[in-house]
Amino acid sequence: MYRTELDLRNGVLTRVLRFRDEQGRHTAVRQRRLVHMDDPHLAALETVFTAEDWSGSLEVRCGIDGTVVNANLPEDAPLAKVHLAPESATADGDTAVLTVATTQSHVRVAMAARTVVRDPIGRTVAVPRTASLTPQGFAGQVLHCELAQGQPLTVEKVVAVATSRDPAVSEPTLAAREAAAAAGGFAELLAAHERAWGTLWERFDLAVDAGDEVVLALRLHTFHLLQTLSPHTAQLDAGVPACGLHGEGYHGHVFWDEMFVFPVLNLRLPALSRALLLYRWRRLDAARRSARRAGRSGAMFPWQSGSDGRGKPPPSCTTPRPGIGSRTARTCSATSASPSPTTRGSTTR
Numbered sequence: 001m002y003r004t005e006l007d008l009r010n011g012v013l014t015r016v017l018r019f020r021d022e023q024g025r026h027t028a029v030r031q032r033r034l035v036h037m038d039d040p041h042l043a044a045l046e047t048v049f050t051a052e053d054w055s056g057s058l059e060v061r062c063g064i065d066g067t068v069v070n071a072n073l074p075e076d077a078p079l080a081k082v083h084l085a086p087e088s089a090t091a092d093g094d095t096a097v098l099t100v101a102t103t104q105s106h107v108r109v110a111m112a113a114r115t116v117v118r119d120p121i122g123r124t125v126a127v128p129r130t131a132s133l134t135p136q137g138f139a140g141q142v143l144h145c146e147l148a149q150g151q152p153l154t155v156e157k158v159v160a161v162a163t164s165r166d167p168a169v170s171e172p173t174l175a176a177r178e179a180a181a182a183a184g185g186f187a188e189l190l191a192a193h194e195r196a197w198g199t200l201w202e203r204f205d206l207a208v209d210a211g212d213e214v215v216l217a218l219r220l221h222t223f224h225l226l227q228t229l230s231p232h233t234a235q236l237d238a239g240v241p242a243c244g245l246h247g248e249g250y251h252g253h254v255f256w257d258e259m260f261v262f263p264v265l266n267l268r269l270p271a272l273s274r275a276l277l278l279y280r281w282r283r284l285d286a287a288r289r290s291a292r293r294a295g296r297s298g299a300m301f302p303w304q305s306g307s308d309g310r311g312k313p314p315p316s317c318t319t320p321r322p323g324i325g326s327r328t329a330r331t332c333s334a335t336s337a338s339p340s341p342t343t344r345g346s347t348t349r
Contacts, residue, residue: 008223009201010194011037018052025054036189037196040232041166041179045157046186051147058147060155063091063132063140064098064111076248083252084109086137088173094129095180098139099173105307108164110172112180117145118154122187125153156186200226203268225261234275237282239305253304253312283309 001018015031028050036042049058069081084100087108091097099110117125125145132140147153160179162172169175183189204222208215229240239254240261258276265273280287280301286309287299294300302311 008219009197010190011035011197011223011227012190012193023054026052027054028052032186032190034190034193035227036193037200037230038192039183040230041161042183042189043159043161044183044186044189045159047155047157048152049145049147049155050152051149053149055147055149058145058153060143060145061132061140062113062115062143062155062157063096063138064113064159065140066098066100066137067134070248073249079248079251081248084137086135089133089135089137089139091129091131091133091139091141095177096131096139096141097173097177098137100137108172109161110163110176111159111161112173112176113140113157113159114180114183115141115143115155115157116185117143118156120152122154158183158186158189200230204264222264225264229261229265229269229272229276231269231272234269234271236275237279238275239279240276251304251312253306255304256301286310 001016003016005014005016006012007014011034013033015033016029018026018028020026029047030050031045031047033045034043036044047060049060051058066084066086070076071081083103085103087099087101089096089098094116095112095114097110097112099108101108117127119125127146128144130142130144132138132142143155145153145155158180160176160183162169162175162179164172166172166175204226206215206218206222208218240257242250242253242255242257258280262273262276265276283301283305284299287301290302290311291298291300302309304312306312
């Protein structure tokens with residue numbers, strides 16, 4: 001049995017599964033996870049194991065995997081997928097720390113994962129731990145736990161992230177480790193997370209005279225928007241990523257998606273609208289140069305933009321057609337933009 005539930009109001013993903021092993025024993029697992037809306041540097045994961053008809057040992061492998069790639073789409077096979085170069089991986093006490101650098105922009109990123117085990121009434125349980133480290137970019141631990149029949153055991157993981165671009169950060173590895181150590185437990189983090197989401201829903205929820213499915217669809221899209229752009233984004237020099245946290249197909253580029261979300265943000269989070277406008281304003285000189293190259297006056301923002309504002313469309317891309325046993329190739333403009341100051345870039349199909 002496997003079930004996944006997304007709580008839109010509180011921003012919590014729950015996974016429930018029950019399985020039978022090769023010895024015929026049944027184990028139930030319930031997991032809740034969140035990316036903290038009150039503190040954007042924190043995330044938390046709570047996993048509850050229950051041995052239904054057995055007692056014995058359980059190994060829990062946990063950590064930070066810097067080798068993960070987006071490789072699930074065949075059409076993305078030619079694209080670069082390795083974007084992180086490992087620097088260090090450590091594990092001591094209840095914390096594992098991984099530090100990497102992005103391969104193109106050389107931003108240093110550190111993540112620290114603090115893992116504790118709790119008994120059915122919430123007390124911390126000391127368990128043996130074995131470090132699990134690889135030079136390729138994995139930092140973790142193996143927890144050696146004991147399960148008693150019918151008694152739930154909770155493994156709680158709190159992760160902190162820090163980068164070399166964060167304000168008031170001198171060394172990301174140290175900052176991430178200290179933030180993980182200072183963070184509360186899952187219950188405390190969940191309460192603050194839910195309060196932050198509650199404040200957002202007070203501003204963004206819509207009262208619509210429509211059926212339940214329509215209301216749910218609107219709230220799902222609002223939730224997706226607020227996961228991508230939150231009050232924290234107003235402090236960053238960042239555009240709107242296409243489809244939120246996307247795969248390799250968009251190359252990490254920024255498109256014109258802010259034009260679609262301004263009507264939602266302008267009256268509810270004007271500071272965020274201002275930040276998105278400033279993102280474009282800081283890249284205005286690149287847009288002016290692009291217009292001059294095309295023989296135009298004014299500014300011409302590209303269809304696909306890198307972090308410096310220059311147009312970076314792919315030489316070609318493939319668009320799948322659902323339900324049709326063929327694919328239609330789309331060749332994108334090889335220049336930064338087409339000759340019109342308002343165009344999204346020329347394409348041929």
